[in-house]
Amino acid sequence: MTTANELKDELMRVRRDARELHSHDDVQAAIGRVAVQLTADYSERFPVFVTIMNGGMVFAGQLLTRLDFPLEVDYLHASRYLGDTSGGDVQWIVTPTASLAGRDVVILDDILDVGNTLLAIIEACKAQGAATVSTCVLVDKVHDRKAQPGLKADYTALEAEDHYLFGMGMDYKGYWRNAPGIFALDEEG
Template sequence: MSPVRLGEVLPDAELIHDRATLEQAIQRLADEIRGDYEGDMPPLFLTVMHGGMPFASQLAFALGERGLDLEFDYLHATRYRGNTSGARLAWLHRPATSLRGRRVLLADDILDEGHTLLAIKRWCEDEGAADVRTAVLAVKIHDRCVEGIEAEYVGVEVPDRYVFGYGMDFQEQGRNLPAIYALKA
């Protein structure tokens, strides 16, 4: 069976949050984050690749506009590898920057069940981070989130459906869509 192309599902997908709504949410998050980090050493801003890249970029610019300096690095850990359900966590890249004694701000696209973000957060703590906080563009509304993880900074909520766009993919497609969509229920 050949893979389904984004163009086959996008016309029937439901627009959940448009670009303007997402941009407003990112501006609000930047205000919240700046207030929590103001006056400290620049936090280590870790983008969770690939999905976190569009959101992290926009959030970093919004924080810069508010005078908050950041030190950048990234990590790539995944449970999906192009699938729609997760498996064991695979580390594809760990940050080159030492986390010891640092305040770390993780930026990711979505908090769904939280397995990946919890593993990443614990890894940061094990590496000696003084504080680890998480900013996500979206949180999926359901009761399956693992214990021990929640995002301190949340842009928008999304329904408990398959969502894509603004970093989130549909079969490795659509990450660059400037809005969030959901497959029809």
């Protein structure tokens, strides 16, 4: 069993040895660009922005304050992992409380990796009667294992290499979501 000190040592080693892919300033500039795009597309609508927890929380917090138009904010928590290292069926932990019927919905998340969870969330929003459903991610991980060929978010702040990523909402074993940039582990710690 790992002690608290051993875990802390591992976490500090992971942060120290990780490679910075995008600095805090790069991330902030990219979020700014996405905010401009979303403002152009949604400022005349009455959208609901739905954040996927926990990963999308940091991104949403930094993006939403840059959108100076009326919008509703909600969240959901869905996972394919629930403590496992490989994904299974999507499990709904918390669903949005806002009515999505007839609404323009923008889903916010930290990363588009394979995309199975995001696709399930899109379908769930449509099933609730959303007029439109768009996706907005901080990072699109570049690889050829997407759930659908050519799968892309409607709004993407940054792209990243196909490595284990953490920072700005993405975690390493539940930690380092708060790291002020996007970091890669070339090999899992």
